[in-house]
Structures are given as structure tokens and as C-alpha cells.
Amino acid sequence: EAITTWTDITANPEFEISEDERFVVYLKVTDNAGNYMYINSDGYVVDKTQASITLTPDATDLTHNNIPLYNGDVNVLINVVEKKDEAYSGIKEVKYWVTCDGAVSQPEEILYSFNNATPKYEDLLHEFTKTVTIDSEKNNSCNVVLYVTVTDNAGNVNTESVAVDIDITVPTIDVIFDNNTAYKVVDGKGYFPAGRTATVVITERTAHFDA
Numbered sequence: 001e002a003i004t005t006w007t008d009i010t011a012n013p014e015f016e017i018s019e020d021e022r023f024v025v026y027l028k029v030t031d032n033a034g035n036y037m038y039i040n041s042d043g044y045v046v047d048k049t050q051a052s053i054t055l056t057p058d059a060t061d062l063t064h065n066n067i068p069l070y071n072g073d074v075n076v077l078i079n080v081v082e083k084k085d086e087a088y089s090g091i092k093e094v095k096y097w098v099t100c101d102g103a104v105s106q107p108e109e110i111l112y113s114f115n116n117a118t119p120k121y122e123d124l125l126h127e128f129t130k131t132v133t134i135d136s137e138k139n140n141s142c143n144v145v146l147y148v149t150v151t152d153n154a155g156n157v158n159t160e161s162v163a164v165d166i167d168i169t170v171p172t173i174d175v176i177f178d179n180n181t182a183y184k185v186v187d188g189k190g191y192f193p194a195g196r197t198a199t200v201v202i203t204e205r206t207a208h209f210d211a
Contacts, residue, residue, distance in 0.1 A: 021046050022087035022121070043121060047082075047089035050158035051150045054079040057164055064142065064206070069165045074134040076162065078111070080150045082126040089154035090114060090124025096132055096148045100139045114153065124153065136168050142206055169205040176201060 006028055009015060017023060022045050030036040056077040062069035078096065082088040092114045098106035112128050134146055142165045149159040176199045182190030 017044070017046050019046065020048055020083075020087050045087050045089050045121075045154070047087060047152060047154040047156065049083055049086075049088075050156045051080050051082045051091060051152050053148050053150055053158055053160040054081075055146065055148060055160055055162040057162060064165045067142075067163050067165045069167065070136070071166070071168055073136045074164050074166065075131050076134065076146055077131050078129065078148055080128040080148075082124075082152060088124065088126055089152045089156075090119070090126060091128055091150060092153045093151045094128055094130075094148065096146060098134055098139060099145050099147070100141045101143050105138045105144075106135060134164060134166070136166050139166050140168050140205075141166060165206075167206055171202055171204040174201040174203070175199070 003026060007015075022043065024043050025041040027039045028036055029039065054077075056079070057068055058070070058075050060068050060070055078094070080091060080094055082091055091112065093110060094112040095108055095110045097104060097108040109132075111130050111132070112125075114125060116123055128150075132146070134144060144164050144166055145161050146164070147159060147161045149157065151157050177196050178199075179192060179194055179196045181192075183193045184191050
């Protein structure tokens with residue numbers, strides 16, 4: 001578009017762009033004799049908004065303490081979005097890691113990295129999607145958390161997490177009798193002169209089982 005209005009910055013050459021915006025600065029420099037020239041900058045992007053992160057684990061009908069419950073590996077869909085309809089600086093890095101009972105069980109892994117030092121605007125990535133797997137062998141616990149961090153090219157950082165409960169341990173069942181002195185044994189079968197009480201002991205790694 002043709003520039004019809006100019007702002008005089010002779011007295012104060014500093015100005016600020018405070019809103020998230022994509023823009024080019026044009027200067028018209030005029031001397032006292034009326035000679036003038038035009039110069040312009042390369043494009044600028046002001047981006048003060050973090051990229052959004054959505055984490056979607058595998059669907060399950062089982063929960064424990066309102067946390068999704070699984071008996072195997074868990075796939076989590078990661079979706080990262082930089083605002084598309086406004087100025088955006090693009091996604092620079094996406095990484096994830098997993099903790100089990102507060103300790104790192106799956107170390108940090110970089111899923112995406114943008115290293116172009118002089119990109120064109122159309123080179124900037126505004127959306128990233130990938131599925132990662134929480135390893136059940138490394139995360140057999142009620143307290144498993146997947147973390148995802150995204151950094152954009154303007155330096156904005158966002159971290160989101162999702163908790164899951166993984167139980168791959170088979171419960172054990174023991175039956176314990178009292179009065180173990182048989183009156184006599186015939187063909188391997190004991191005959192008792194009094195009643196016996198059987199106690200069933202169920203050992204489950206966690207508190208959730210279907211009694």
C-alpha cells in the first residue's frame with residue numbers, strides 16, 4: 001500500500017511496537033534543501049505469546065483417583081500450535097521427558113528443532129504434531145508424568161504436563177488355612193476332626209483392583 005502519512009521522529013528517533021505484529025519500518029529522510037531518500041528495514045515480528053500445547057493420551061475407560069489407568073505402554077499425542085492468524089515467530093524447539101515417582105525415567109528428547117538463522121516468514125513452523133510413548137516397563141507406578149516444553153523463535157517458553165497411572169504388575173493370591181493337623185491322610189487328602197478357616201490374601205501393587 002502507498003504510504004500517505006509519515007510520523008516525524010526528528011526530535012525523538014526511538015519508537016516502540018508493543019502489540020504482537022508483523023511489520024516493516026520505512027524511513028523517509030529529507031535534508032534542508034528538500035532532497036529526500038527512502039530506506040526500509042527487513043521484516044520484523046513482535047511475538048509475546050507462548051505457543052499452546054495439547055496432550056492427549058490413549059483413550060481408556062479406567063481411572064484411579066481421576067487419573068487415566070493403563071496396563072501397558074501409553075501413547076500420547078502432542079500438538080503444538082503457534083497462533084496462525086496473527087504475527088508469530090514460529091516454533092524453535094519441542095522436547096519432552098517422563099518422570100516416575102518424581103525421578104526422570106525417560107530422559108529429555110528433542111522432537112523438533114529449527115536452526116535456520118535467516119528464515120523467510122513462510123519457513124516458520126506454526127504447528128507441530130507427534131505421538132510419543134510412555135514405556136510401561138520404566139514407569140510402572142501410580143505417579144507418572146509426561147512433560148512437554150516448546151520454545152518459539154522469539155524466546156517464549158511454555159511447558160505442559162499430563163499424569164497417567166500405569167500398573168503392569170499381576171496381583172498374587174494366597175490361601176492360608178488354620179488347623180493344619182489332619183486326623184488322618186488318605187490318598188493325599190487330609191481328614192480333619194474340626195472346622196478350618198481359610199484366609200484369602202490378595203497382594204496388589206496399588207490400591208486399585210476389582211474385589
